[in-house]
Amino acid sequence: MSGKGLASRADGKGIEGSFDPGAIEGELYARWERSGCFAPTGNGAPYCIAIPPPNVTDRLHIGHAFQHTLMDALIRYQRMNGRCTLWQTGTDHAQIATQMVVERQLLAQGTTLQDLGRKAFIDKVWDWKHGTGGDISRQIRRMGSSVDWSRERFTMDEGFSRAVMEVFIRLYEEGLIYRGQRLVNWDPKLKTSISDLEVDSREEAGRLWHFRYPLAPGLATDDGKGYLVVATTRPETMLGDTAVAVHPDDERYRSLVGKDVELPLAERRIPIIADDYVDPAFGSGCVKITPAHDFNDYEIGTRHGLALVNIFNADASVNDNAPPAYRHLDRFVARERIVADLDAAGLLERIEEHTLTVPRGDRSETVIEPWLTDQWFVKIGPLAEPAIRAVENGDIEFVPRQYENMYFAWMRDIRDWCISRQQWWGHRIPAWYDDAGKVHVGRTEAEARLKGGLDDAVALRQDDDVLDTWFSSALWTFATLGWPERTPELERFHPTDVLVTGYDIIFFWVARMIMMTLKFTGEVPFRKVYVHGMVRDAEGAKMSKTRGNGLDPLDMIDGISTEGLVAKRTANMTQPQMAADIAARTRREYPDGIPPYGTDALRLTFCAMASQGRDLAFDLKRIEGYRNFCNKLWNATKFVLMHVDGVADRASPIEESPADRWILSRTRKLAATAHRAIAAYRFDLYANAVYEFAWHEYCDWYLELTKPVLFDEEASAAQVGAARHTLLEVLATLLRIAHPMVPFITETLWRRLPKGNGTGDESTLMRQPFPTVDALPDDPEAEAAIDWLKTVVTGIRTIRGELNVSPARTMDLLLQGGSTRDRELLATTESLLRRLAKIGNLNWLATEDEPPPASVQVVGDLKIIVPLAGLIDLEAERRRLHKEIDKLAKDLRRVDGKLANDGFLAKAPAAVVAKERDKGEALHKQLDALAGQLSRLHAL
C-alpha cells in the first residue's frame, strides 16, 4: 500500500461508550433529508426504483420494513456507485380500505355515509388523509429509507388522477373498456362488486342438503319415484332455480329430459335439461340450476336459454321475485326457513356434513354473492398478450425465476377485469348518462357532451361508480414520473430498474402494471422483479392481529415494555375473547419487553434473512446478534481511533507487514463478494460476507495482529505507520461496503475518521464511492502466510483449551519437521505467533530428535509441540490424541478407498486424483506423528 489513501486531516476525536442507536438515528436522518442527498444527482447512468406505494391506511408493519430495507440497500449501493439514483415514493389511496376506515370513524361519531352525502364524505376522507392518513410516510423515515421525498406522490393527487382518466378514455375509445351486465362477485356488506382476485376461497365446514323436487304430474323415474333428488350447499338459492340438470348419458334420467319438475315453495314449473357439466356419480346425478346466483349455472343457463331469476337485494336479503313468505329475509335466515318448510312438506331427504369452498371478500370477510349487475370491465386479452411476451423474451425477469410460471399460468387464463366499484372514495368513472340511459364518456362532462353532440339543455348524470384501486396502481411507474406529459424524468428514469415486491401481489399489481405500462408507454415498467417472501413469526405462522403474534418494527427499533406490548396486541380486537390468551403468551415470551435494537440491527437482520423465494421466520433472537455486530463495529472503530491519531502524515514511509497485506487482500475478496451478491439480489450472502469479514477477519485477527506492532516500542515508525494506515483504510472501506445495509452506524463512525480517503462528497458516507475490487490489492502470498499463522495459532490454542492451560500462562513451543516453506513462513510471522499464542521459548527440534513429553498438533509436515512438563494431565492428552487419530484414520480410509478404485483413477480428472494423493500423504504423515506421540505418552 502506498500512503495515498490517507489524509492529512485527522480529527482524532475518538469515540466513547458503546453503540447507542437511539442517540444517532433520528438526528442523522434529518440531516440527510435536509441536505438533499436523497434526490437524484450527477450525470451517472440512471437507476430507479418505484416504491410499492403503501396504502394511506397502513401503519408501518414488518413486511414494509423488510421490503424497504432491501430497496434502500439497492438504492444506496447504486448511489455510491455513481448512478443517478431515484427512489420514487408515494402512497396509494386504497379505495375500499380507506372508505372502510373513514366510514367506521363516522359510525363511531354517530353519523353515516348517507347522512353526509357524497361530496361531504369525500371531503372527510381528504381531511383524514391530511391528518393521520399520512403516518406511514413519517414511519418510513425511521427505517432510514433514502427516498426522494420531494417527489412524493399519491394515487389521487391531481396529476395522477389526470393520468387515470386519460388511460380510461383511451382504453374506452379502443373498445378495451366496456360496460355490460354480467354476473359479478358481489359483496353484500360493502354493497359493491369486487374483482375475482379480491375473493378469497376458503375451505369451511358446511352441509349438503338433499331435496326432493316433485316431477310434473304423471311422470315417474325408472324406479317408480315421483320426484328427483337434488343436492345443494345453498338451499336459499332454490327460489331462483330455473332448471334441473342431468348428464346426457345418464340412463336413469334420459326419459325425463325435456320434461318438468315442480319447484317447491316457489310453485313454478322448471325443465329438466341435459348438460355435460353434471357429474352423474356425484349425489343423485341431478343438479338444481340457478343461473342468477351461481357462475356455473349462469354458463349452463346461457347454453340452454334459461331465464334468470334474481332473488336477492343488494344486501343479499331476499327480494320480491321470491314468494312473499321469504321476502326481506337475510339470506341465512331464509336458508333456515326454506329447509324447515321443505322438511315440513316431506321434501327434505337428508342432510350431510360437507366441506366446501366458501368465497369471501378479502376486505369485508363476508360471503360473496354472484349477482347480476351492470359493471365496467377491461377487456384484458389484448393487453395480456404483449405482457406475456415481455416476460417470455426476457425484457422482464423475475428473481427468483420460478415466479414466472405463476405469472404465465395466471396471464394465459386471464379473464376480463371488473373495474367498477359501487363506492364513493376513489377515481370516479368519467361517464355520463342522458335520460335515455345512453352513456357518454369523456375526460370531463364538457368533453362528453361535445363528443356526444349534446348541448347544455340535455341533462346528464355522472356514473356513480369509482374505479378499482388497482386500476390506478397499475400506472404507478410511469404516472409518478409525469405521464401523460413527456417529462424529463419519464425520459430519464423509465423503465425503472427493479421492482421489489411480495409474491402476494403479483397478480393484483405486477401483472397489471406490465400490461398497462406496455400499452401506454410502449416500455416495460421495470426490467427485473425481485420477489421476496413474507415475514412470519418465529414459528413460521402468519403475523396477524387475531393471533396477536405481530411485531411492530418500530418497537424493535425503539424498544417497548412488556405491558406496552400487551396493550398494543390486545387493543381493538375483532375477537376480544382471544385477548387473555394473547396477553398471557406475550408476557411469557417477552417478560422483559423488547430492548431498543435500533434500525441498523433490524435492517441487517432482514438482509441476512432474505433468502430466495421463501418466507422467513422472524425470530427476535436474530436481531440481538446483529445489534451486537453493530456494537462490534463501534468498538473496533474506537480501537482504530485510539491508534491512528497522528497517522495523518502522508509523506512518512511505511513498511507493510504480511498482516497488513493479508487484510487488504481479504478486503478485496469482500468487495468482490459484495458486488456479486448484490447483483444477484442475494442480500443474505452480502450480509454474511460483511459480518464474517468484519468480525472474524478484521476484528478477531487483524486488530490482534496489529497489537504486536503498535505496542512494540522497538517497532520502526514505518512499521507502525503501515499498521495505522491499514487499520484506517480497511475500516473506511468496510464502512463503505456495509453502508447500504447499516447506514446509520456506518455514517456515524465514518464521520469520526480522518478524511481525504474518498473521491466523493466528503460530507457524507452516502456519497462516497462503493469500493471497487480493482482498487484493492490481490496478495496470495500474504494470504498464505497469515493462513499458515492462523492454523498454527489455532493449533496451539486448541492444546490450551483441551488441556485447560490458562491463556494467561506463557508456554514454550517446539517445532519439528516441516518444509523449507514452513521455516520461511515462521520467519515472517514469528513475532506475531509469539504474541498471539503467548509463547515463551521457541525452538526447532532436529528431525531425528526425540521430543519430550508433549502435546502435539500436526499441520502438514510440521509438528507443533507444546512440552507438557508441569502443564497437564496425561490422561486428557491421551484421550485427545485417540480422538484425533480416529478422525484422521476415518478420513484416510475414505481417501485410500478412492485411490484403490481403478474407475476413479481412470476417469476422474487428473487434478482431482492428484489432490486425493496429496491428501492421503498428508494424512499418513499426521497419523504417524500422532501415533508416535501417543506411544511416547504411554511409555511415560
Place this chain on the structure above:
RNA sequence: GGGUGUUUAGCUCAGUUGGGAGAGCAACGGCCUUACAAGCCGUAGGUCGCAGGUUCAAGCCCUGCAACACCCACCA
C-alpha cells in the same frame, strides 16, 4: 383436480459448474488477555425426508414416494 416450493446440526438457514458437510443462535468447557462480557478462546453435535437410478464419485442430476407450505381451479 392442476401447479410451484420446501425437507441439511436442538432452532433459523447457506451450500455457486457433481470431487474432503458449513454459518449464526442455542449447548458445553475455560477466560474480566491493555476496542469490545452486547466480549475473548476452545469443544461437541448431522445415516443431508424416504426408496431406487445415473456416475469412478451424489446434499447437488434423474424417477418414484412421503410430509409440510403456498398458488390456481366451476364438482352441486
